[in-house]
C-alpha cells in the first residue's frame with residue numbers, strides 16, 4: 001500500500017473522529033445540558049470521548065505534518081511562502097494553536113470548576129473548538145486544489 005494513501009486515510013479517519021465528535025457535542029449534548037442546566041451531561045460525554053478524541057488530534061497533527069512535508073518539502077522558505085498550499089498549511093497551524101489553547105484552558109481551568117450554573121463558559125469553549133474543527137476540514141479539502149478556492153494564489 002503506498003505510504004501516501006495510508007497517511008491520507010489515517011488523516012481523514014482522525015478528522016472524522018475529531019470533527020464528528022465535536023459536532024455531536026455542540027449540536028446535541030450542549031443544547032440539552034444548557035436547557036436542563038446539567039453539567040453532568042457534558043462531563044459524561046467528555047469522559048467517554050477523551051480516550052478517542054485526544055489520540056485522534058495527535059494523529060491529525062502527525063499525519064498532517066507528514067502530508068504537508070510531502071507538498072511543501074523541507075525548506076522553511078516554502079512553508080513560510082505565499083503559494084496557495086503554503087497559505088492553507090499556515091492557516092491550519094493557526095487553527096491548531098487556537099485549538100490547543102482552548103482545549104488546555106477548558107481542561108485545566110473550566111472543567112475542574114464546571115457546575116450546573118456556569119455551563120455557558122464551557123459552551124463557548126465547545127463552540128470555539130467545533131468551529132475550528134470545521135475550518136480545519138474546509139481548509140484541508142482545499143489543499144487538493146492547490147489552496148484554491150480558500151486562498152487563490
Ligand code: HEM
Nearest residue numbers: 015018060061064065067068092096136137140141143144
Ligand atoms: C483536527 C485537525 C484536522 C482536521 C479535521 C483535518 C482535516 C483534513 C481534511 C478533511 C483533509 C482533506 C483530505 C482530502 O483531500 O481528501 C485534510 C488534508 C490535509 N491536511 Fe488536515 N486536518 C487537520 C489537521 C491538520 C494539520 C495540523 C496539518 C499540518 C499542518 C494538516 C495538513 C493537511 C494537509 C497537508 C492536507 C492535504 C493532503 C493531500 O491532499 O495530500 N492537517 N485535512
